Amino acid sequence: MKSRPWPIVLLAILQFLSPLIYILVAAFFYETSVASTTREMIALAPDLRKFEIFVLPLILGGLLFITRRTGYYFFLLGCIYQISRAVVVFMASNETDPVFPLVITNLIGAIAILYLLRPRTRMIYFNARMRWWETEPRYVVDFPASVSRVGASPVKSRIQNIASGGVGTEVENLNFLSGEKVAVEFQHEGIVYALKARVAWNRPTGNQTFLGLEWSADNSNAERSKVRRLVRHLQSKGVKTTHETPAWWDDFKSWVKREPR
Incomplete structure (x- = not known):
């Protein structure tokens, strides 16, 4: 799995840290x-308030970090709830509860998710096919292989990348169709692999596909176990x-330097 988008990572970290930020601000406020x-918060605060301060931010950060589409919506609803509750608690405490850390962290989260809902960015974050960080790594290889259509003779091919879920291979341009069932056979280090497969996509390249x-x-x-062992x-x-994954620090610097779109 590749690294998640930095906006998502930073928002999740902000949620994970919000209980600590709240305690630090409260300690400064109350001197x-x-x-x-x-200790006083754990002993005196109502259970609902303790849940809102200590537990709910961790849940919201986790929902955001797993980057599922429904998680984004639950995260947004959670941010709105936290902001609303913070205002209610602040008014009920005669303006003595330092709730603004929770307000700020959740306001940032809500604004960020609403920003990602724009047409230009929602395709990346809300379309499962576009979330590159969920795709398993495909290892670059050069294995001679054969691909057989149903009821046809095998044709020579060369596997150029392989993952636990499939392969990318080059064959003669025989007009393979998306969804077509084929059989794949290849060897590596004396082990024979023979598997059934489905054409997920095809791309003609000159006389090859x-x-x-x-x-x-x-x-x-x-x-399937043999393939998983091969991948390992x-x-x-x-x-x-x-697609090589850069070191997290290089990836972060690249994201920071990138012009906003």
């Missing part, structure tokens, strides 16, 4: 130690992937 403030093949669900557990073996050898 007491952090430990004393924490590059096929994206997805393993069929009806492959035997033994064959390639990973352990440090084989390059089709």
Whole structure:
């Protein structure tokens, strides 16, 4: 799995830290130690208030971090709830409860999610096919193989990348159709792999066609296990992937320098 988008990561971290930020601000506001403030809140605050301060931010951060579409909406609703409750608590406490850390963190979160709902960005964050960080790594290889249509003779191909869920392979331009069922056979280090697959997509390149093949669900557990072992073996050898993931610090610097769109 690749690194998640930095806006999502930073918003989730902000939610995870919001209980600590609240305690630090409350300790400064009441001129007491952090430990004393924490003990008093645990002893005196109603259960609902403790849930809102200590538990709900962790849930919202987790919903955001898993980056599922429904999670974004629940996160947005949670932010609105937290802001509303903070205002109610502030008024009920005669303006003595320092709720603004919760208001600020959730206001930032709500504004950010609403920003991601724009047509230009929602395709990336809300379309499952576009979320690159959820795709498994595909290891670059060069395996001779054969691809067979149903009832036809096998044709030679070369597997150029492989993952637990399928392969990318180049074959002669034989007009393969998306969704077409095929059989794939190849060898690596003396082990024979024979699996059924489905053409997920195809891209003609001159006299060749590059096929994206997805393993069929009806492959035997033994064959699927062999592929998973092969993928783990390639990973352990440090084989390059089709999209290399940069170090998190380099990735973060690249995101910061990128012009806003």
